[in-house]
Amino acid sequence: MRKEKSEEKIKRVGRFRPPTPTQVIAAAFGVLFAAMIVYLCRYAYVNRQVMMSNSYNSRQKILLEQNTRGDILAASGEVLATTEKKEDGSEERVYPYGNLFSHAVGYSAKGMGGVEAAANYYLIRSDIPLSKKAELMDKGEKYPGNTVITTLDRNLQETAYQALSAYRGAIVVTDVRTGAILAMVSKPDFDPNEINALWPQLTADKEDSRLLNRVSQGLYPPGSTFKIVTALEYIRENPADYGKYSFNCSGSYTAEGLTIHCFHGESHGRVDFYTSLQKSCNSSFANIGMLLDRGAFAKTLKTLYFGEELPVDFPCGTSRTALSASSGASEVMQLSIGQGATSISPLHLNMITQSIASGGEMYKPYIIDRIVSADDKVLVSNEKEKLRRVMSAEEAQILTEMMTTVVNGGTARRLQGLSYQAAGKTGSAEYNSVEKTESHAWFTGFAPADDPQIAVTVIIEQAGSGGEYAVPMAKRVFDTYFEAED
Numbered sequence: 001m002r003k004e005k006s007e008e009k010i011k012r013v014g015r016f017r018p019p020t021p022t023q024v025i026a027a028a029f030g031v032l033f034a035a036m037i038v039y040l041c042r043y044a045y046v047n048r049q050v051m052m053s054n055s056y057n058s059r060q061k062i063l064l065e066q067n068t069r070g071d072i073l074a075a076s077g078e079v080l081a082t083t084e085k086k087e088d089g090s091e092e093r094v095y096p097y098g099n100l101f102s103h104a105v106g107y108s109a110k111g112m113g114g115v116e117a118a119a120n121y122y123l124i125r126s127d128i129p130l131s132k133k134a135e136l137m138d139k140g141e142k143y144p145g146n147t148v149i150t151t152l153d154r155n156l157q158e159t160a161y162q163a164l165s166a167y168r169g170a171i172v173v174t175d176v177r178t179g180a181i182l183a184m185v186s187k188p189d190f191d192p193n194e195i196n197a198l199w200p201q202l203t204a205d206k207e208d209s210r211l212l213n214r215v216s217q218g219l220y221p222p223g224s225t226f227k228i229v230t231a232l233e234y235i236r237e238n239p240a241d242y243g244k245y246s247f248n249c250s251g252s253y254t255a256e257g258l259t260i261h262c263f264h265g266e267s268h269g270r271v272d273f274y275t276s277l278q279k280s281c282n283s284s285f286a287n288i289g290m291l292l293d294r295g296a297f298a299k300t301l302k303t304l305y306f307g308e309e310l311p312v313d314f315p316c317g318t319s320r321t322a323l324s325a326s327s328g329a330s331e332v333m334q335l336s337i338g339q340g341a342t343s344i345s346p347l348h349l350n351m352i353t354q355s356i357a358s359g360g361e362m363y364k365p366y367i368i369d370r371i372v373s374a375d376d377k378v379l380v381s382n383e384k385e386k387l388r389r390v391m392s393a394e395e396a397q398i399l400t401e402m403m404t405t406v407v408n409g410g411t412a413r414r415l416q417g418l419s420y421q422a423a424g425k426t427g428s429a430e431y432n433s434v435e436k437t438e439s440h441a442w443f444t445g446f447a448p449a450d451d452p453q454i455a456v457t458v459i460i461e462q463a464g465s466g467g468e469y470a471v472p473m474a475k476r477v478f479d480t481y482f483e484a485e486d
Contacts, residue, residue: 067126069093070145072105072115074154075182075369080105081116081192083145095192097154100161103213104152104184104367107192110199113211118314119148119368122380127373144374151180151369159480160185163473168461169440170214170346173477176354176452178384179363183477186214216316219343220459223429224263224280224411224466225442226338228399229304229352231277233297234288235395242398245273245288253283256329260286260337263428263465277402278410280426282337289336295325303390304352311387312347312365319344339430350457352390353444356399357423357452360391404449411467412443415475420482422447424474426466438462443470447478454481 019027068091072081080101084094093108095101106114108123116123126133126143133143153173160171160183173183188208190198202211212218235242249268252261262268262282268275276284301321302308310316322331322341334340347365355362364385371380391399403423407415411426424445431438441463446455456474463469 063124065142067124067143067145069108070123070147070374072119072123072148072150074150074152074157076154078154080150080152081108093192098191098193099189100157101152102189102192103186103215104150104157104181105192107195109195114213114314115148115150115367119371122146122371123148127377127379128375132375146371146373146379148371149369150367151175151182152184152367153182155480155484156183156477157185159183159477160473163476164458164460167463167469168208168214169459169463170218171456171458171473171477172215172346172350173457173481174350174354174365174455176357176363176446176455179354179365180369180384181365181367182454182481184213184215184367186212186218213315214346214459216310216312216314216345216347218459219317219319219345220440220442220461221340221342221429221431222338222344222349223427223440223442224282224338225349225425225427225429225444226342226344227277227280227285227336228356228403228425229301230285230288230292230336231273231402232391232395232399233292233300234273235398236300236391237293237296239394242273245276247271247276247281247284247287249281249283251283253286253333255286255290255333258330258333260333274402274405277425278405280406280411285336286333289332290329292332292336294323294327294332298323298325303388305348306344310345310348310351314367316347317343317345319348338427346457346459349442349444350455353446353457354455355390356396356403357446357455358396359393360389360396362387362390400449403445407445407449412445412471414467414471415445415478418475418478420447420478421449422478423449423452424471426471428465439464441466441469443467443474445474447482453485454478 069083071079074080079096081095083091086092104114106112106116108116112120123145126145128143136143156173164171164185164187168187171185174181188210190202190210248270251265251267252259260282268279268281271279271281271284301323306319306321309318320343321335323335331340335342351362364387366382368382370378372378400423403425406412406425407422412424415422422445424443427442428439429442441460443466444457446452456477458470458473460469
C-alpha cells in the first residue's frame, strides 16, 4: 500500500506543469492592462470637469447644441452673465455689467476665463428631469443650462471698481468667517461683451495685460504689509519676551555692509515692538529679521503657502521668498521688510489677513456659492473649508492688536474714528522701473477688529504711499459694507 500511495503521489506531482515564459508575460501584461483601465477610468472621473472644458473636446459642442448655456448670478440674484437668442436664431453670451465683473465672471469664448471657465462643466449641461426634457424636445426647444450663483456682492464690487478708478491694480474683499470672495476687481480691464472683437488687441497687449487677473495672478513685492509675517515669526520665537523688544531708530540700519533706510529717511527714535509696526519702521524690522532663526522662519513661510500653489479653484500665481537656513544678511533684511526677491499676490495677502481675523485658521477662498438646475435642484453647494491653522489664536490676537494701532495713530490713520474699528497694515513696496525706483501702494486689513467680518486688500501700481492712496480706497469698501449692515 505504501508503494501504491508513493507512486500515486509521484503521478500527481508529475501532472503539475510550471507556467511557460509566454504565459508569465501574458499574465503580467493582463494585470498591467487592467491597472491601466482602472487608472484611466478614475482619472476621467476625477478630472471630468477639466476634460469637458478642454477646447479639443467635441462633447462641448454637442452639449451646446442641446442646451442653452446657463446664467451666472451675483449673491443677491443680479444676472452677471446670460445667453440671449437673437432674431436669426443664434445665441449670444451677454454680460449686463460689462467691464465691472470682467475678471471675476470672465468670458465664455476664446478659451474662457473666470467663473465661466471654472463652472463650464455645469453651465453647458442641463440637469432638469427627463420628463421636462421630453416636453422641450417635442417643442423643438433647447434645454435650459444650470445656473451658477456666485458669492459676489454687486454693491461691494461697484464700490471697489469705482474706488480703483483709472489706476492699475487690484482690490479683493472676502468674508473672513467663510473665505467667500465678495468682490474681485482688477484693472486695466475689458468688456467681455466685446471679447471676440478685442481678442487680437488683448493678446498682443504686453504693457497693460488686461486679461491678467491681478487679484490672483499678479505678483508684487509686498513691502511693509509683509511686516505682519515678520512680526508673527518674532512672536512665535519670543512668546514671553516680545513685549520687551526695544530699538532706537536713527533712520537707517546697517549689518554686514548692507544699509536699510526707513521710508523717506524718517527717524522714528525709540520704538517698541508695537510702535515698530505702527510707524512701519524699516530699520527696526530689519533688526528684528536679523534676530530670527532663519530655518524656523522658512518653515513659517511654508506654512503660510509661500513657495506653494494656493489651494483655490481658479488660476493663481505662486508667492515666493528666497529665505533658507543659509540665507545671508542681505536676503534676511530685505525679506523682513517685504522687499528683495519676495513676491505675493493680493489674494494670498488677503488669505493671510483673513487668518489673523479668524483667530489663526486659514479658509479656502471661493467664488461659487452653489450651482442649481433650471428647476432649482441644488447640484453643488460650497461651504467654508479650513485649509490649515497657520498661527495660534494668541498669535492672531497679538497681531490684531498691533494692526489696530496702525489704524489708531499709525500709517492707516485715515481709517480711525469711524463707526467700526478696523485693523490693518499699509505698504509702499519699492521696485525698479526702467528709469527709477518707484513704489506700489498697499493696504490689507479687516473690520471690525473685535468681531471680524470682512477683509479688504488693495494694491495700486506705481502710486507710492499705501497710507495715502490704498487706505482711502479700502475705507470706501468698508463704508459700503457696514452701511448695508446698519
